[in-house]
Amino acid sequence: xxxxxxxxxxxxxxxxxxxVRDVSITIEPRSVTxxxxxxxxxxxxxxxxxxxxxxxxxxARVEGKVLLDGEDIYGPNIDPVNVRxxxxxxxxxxxxxxxxxIFHNVAAGLRLxxxxxxxxxxxxxxxxxxxxxxxxxxxDRLSKPGGGLSGGQQQRLCIARxxxxxxxxxxxxxxxxxxxxISTLAIEDLIDELKSTYTIVIVTHNMQQAAxxxxxxAFFNIAGFGEPGELIxxxxxxxxxxxxxxxxTEEYITGRFG
Amino acid sequence: xxxxxxxxxxxxxxxQPGLALPAALTGRRLPSWAPPAVTAGAVAVAGLxxxxxxxxxxxxxxxxxxxxxxxSQTALSFAVEGRRRAVDRMFSAFVYASFAVAAVPxxxxxxxxxxxxxxxxxxxFLTVSMFRVNPDNPGGGIYHAIVGTLEQxxxxxxxxxxxxxxxxxxxxxxxxxxxFARAVSFFVDVMTGVPSIVAGLFIYALWILTLGFQKSGxxxxxxxxxxxxxxxxxxxxxxxxxxxxxLREAAYALGVPKWRTILRVxxxxxxxxxxxxxxxxxxxxxxxxxxxxxLVGTNSRIETNPxxxxxxxxxxxxxxxxxxxQFRDAVGNPDTPAAQRAWGAALTLIALIMLxxxxxxxxxxxxxxxx
Numbered sequence: 164x165x166x167x168x169x170x171x172x173x174x175x176x177x178x179x180x181x182x183v184r185d186v187s188i189t190i191e192p193r194s195v196t197x198x199x200x201x202x203x204x205x206x207x208x209x210x211x212x213x214x215x216x217x218x219x220x221x222x223a224r225v226e227g228k229v230l231l232d233g234e235d236i237y238g239p240n241i242d243p244v245n246v247r248x249x250x251x252x253x254x255x256x257x258x259x260x261x262x263x264x265i266f267h268n269v270a271a272g273l274r275l276x277x278x279x280x281x282x283x284x285x286x287x288x289x290x291x292x293x294x295x296x297x298x299x300x301x302x303d304r305l306s307k308p309g310g311g312l313s314g315g316q317q318q319r320l321c322i323a324r325x326x327x328x329x330x331x332x333x334x335x336x337x338x339x340x341x342x343x344x345i346s347t348l349a350i351e352d353l354i355d356e357l358k359s360t361y362t363i364v365i366v367t368h369n370m371q372q373a374a375x376x377x378x379x380x381a382f383f384n385i386a387g388f389g390e391p392g393e394l395i396x397x398x399x400x401x402x403x404x405x406x407x408x409x410x411x412t413e414e415y416i417t418g419r420f421g
Numbered sequence: 422x423x424x425x426x427x428x429x430x431x432x433x434x435x436x437q438p439g440l441a442l443p444a445a446l447t448g449r450r451l452p453s454w455a456p457p458a459v460t461a462g463a464v465a466v467a468g469l470x471x472x473x474x475x476x477x478x479x480x481x482x483x484x485x486x487x488x489x490x491x492x493s494q495t496a497l498s499f500a501v502e503g504r505r506r507a508v509d510r511m512f513s514a515f516v517y518a519s520f521a522v523a524a525v526p527x528x529x530x531x532x533x534x535x536x537x538x539x540x541x542x543x544x545x546f547l548t549v550s551m552f553r554v555n556p557d558n559p560g561g562g563i564y565h566a567i568v569g570t571l572e573q574x575x576x577x578x579x580x581x582x583x584x585x586x587x588x589x590x591x592x593x594x595x596x597x598x599x600x601f602a603r604a605v606s607f608f609v610d611v612m613t614g615v616p617s618i619v620a621g622l623f624i625y626a627l628w629i630l631t632l633g634f635q636k637s638g639x640x641x642x643x644x645x646x647x648x649x650x651x652x653x654x655x656x657x658x659x660x661x662x663x664x665x666x667x668l669r670e671a672a673y674a675l676g677v678p679k680w681r682t683i684l685r686v687x688x689x690x691x692x693x694x695x696x697x698x699x700x701x702x703x704x705x706x707x708x709x710x711x712x713x714x715x716l717v718g719t720n721s722r723i724e725t726n727p728x729x730x731x732x733x734x735x736x737x738x739x740x741x742x743x744x745x746x747q748f749r750d751a752v753g754n755p756d757t758p759a760a761q762r763a764w765g766a767a768l769t770l771i772a773l774i775m776l777x778x779x780x781x782x783x784x785x786x787x788x789x790x791x792x
Contacts, residue, residue: 216674247675248675256667261690262690276675
């Protein structure tokens with residue numbers, strides 16, 4: 164259960180402002196793809212375009228095609244709710260639901276979609292928390308609020324919440340940028356385990372992280388302030404970090420700018 | 422991208438004129454007994470001043486003492502501790518004084534109402550009506566008014582709370598930046614300032630003159646509904662705006678439809694604030710008098726049906742109209758039975774509002790963390 168994503172000619176706008184221009188990229192199933200690039204280069208915008216979260220921002224819209232196993236998620240009669248059900252997302256800042264317990268946070272996706280059978284929910288919650296390497300830390304306090312966990316635990320709780328609905332693809336928008344090194348390591352280990360089941364796309368500012376966790380890396384850049392972001396180079400991670408074919412990529416990964 | 426120029430070495434910052442390092446990290450402080458001592462001195466000086474000069478009056482004494490105390494403390498602090506601490510002490514004094522000035526009327530109202538009203542309240546006062554009680558005689562009670570107030574407020578709340586919350590949901594979640602929502606928002610602001618008598622006259626014109634209904638408790642609750650609605654909308658709107666967009670996005674990313682996100686994530690997160698807003702609205706309408714005089718009238722006996730309007734015998738009393746009636750009958754004499762009943766009813770009304778506020782807080786707290 165993992166799907167490929169095929170993006171072609173993607174333009175993303177905020178109102179009249181073109182934020183990302185003409186991005187075409189193919190994301191393999193059961194792999195980790197990292198988006199890297201300087202701030203404002205549009206990598207998060209592209210990521211959010213992949214599960215129709217970009218349009219949640221008032222005035223934001225997308226042009227182009229995003230094929231999920233061949234089906235265009237921007238096609239007519241496509242329900243964004245179903246797209247997001249299939250392509251889950253983990254955000255930069257951990258955002259557990261403050262009114263819900265740990266158990267109900269993980270079960271939220273199912274409960275809010277109408278599943279209420281207690282035994283089924285218990286199975287899913289345990290499986291998801293185990294999958295997120297959080298079960299042993301929280302199994303004795305499932306009824307406590309999710310906001311009481313540490314930042315790293317909250318982020319793993321959000322990952323558990325995302326995988327509880329069994330998506331095909333998992334999008335991660337800088338999932339470790341608010342976390343300490345130990346929690347970051349826990350999340351990276353988790354990504355490594357999850358990629359056998361899911362297609363994972365991760366945005367990161369940390370090039371070492373991209374080199375550690377990803378199979379393929381896409382480098383985005385902008386020509387200057389106010390210009391749209393573009394995909395500069397996309398290749399195997401080892402190639403990007405050892406023999407990049409583009410001068411900009413080389414300068415970015417060697418720390419000349421960004 | 423061309424090669425970046427080499428980073429210039431940081432210029433050594435020259436010593437800035439006028440910003441010398443302090444000679445020592447410790448500074449001279451006033452001893453802790455100094456402020457109370459200064460205040461005591463100020464009281465003494467003010468006492469002498471009032472004895473020796475034509476100044477008089479208790480309020481004047483308090484003001485003069487306060488000014489003397491703050492002034493001399495600031496001066497003393499300036500001499501001993503320096504300018505920064507003197508300014509700090511002066512503004513601290515202003516902040517505390519402002520709080521005291523704001524709190525005094527509230528405390529006085531409560532204290533005076535308790536003082537005058539507590540003597541009138543007993544079990545009989547709360548459980549009988551004024552039926553066949555001569556206003557000039559002692560006895561009688563406010564049961565009929567409590568029933569009317571509670572029923573009218575409950576009916577108004579039953580209408581205003583759901584409509585108000587849903588309207589706020591529209592304004593924040595659906596209508597953002599649209600002209601219609603802006604217009605609604607503007608008129609909500611205008612409605613917040615509508616005088617209660619105007620709301621009463623509007624319902625009178627609509628409900629009684631145009632639609633041909635009689636006066637009734639329900640006609641009163643319609644006016645109360647109009648007064649309560651903007652309070653609920655405004656409070657709920659502010660609370661919904663405080664719910665982080667990240668929570669909505671988290672729910673959307675799980676494949677939760679928008680309406681369910683609002684119902685199960687946004688509203689529960691804002692619940693405590695919404696309940697507070699509704700309680701504020703209830704507190705506002707429970708004390709309204711003018712629309713009830715127009716639309717409900719008064720009655721000395723118990724009428725439990727707010728829709729009853731067959732004749733004047735079956736109208737509903739309410740606490741504010743009861744207080745108004747009794748003060749009218751007391752004709753300015755605070756020792757008459759009518760005046761005592763009015764104070765008793767006023768205290769009961771305040772107690773009812775406080776009780777409901779406490780109850781609402783409790784409910785919001787209990788509902789905070791739940792599945």
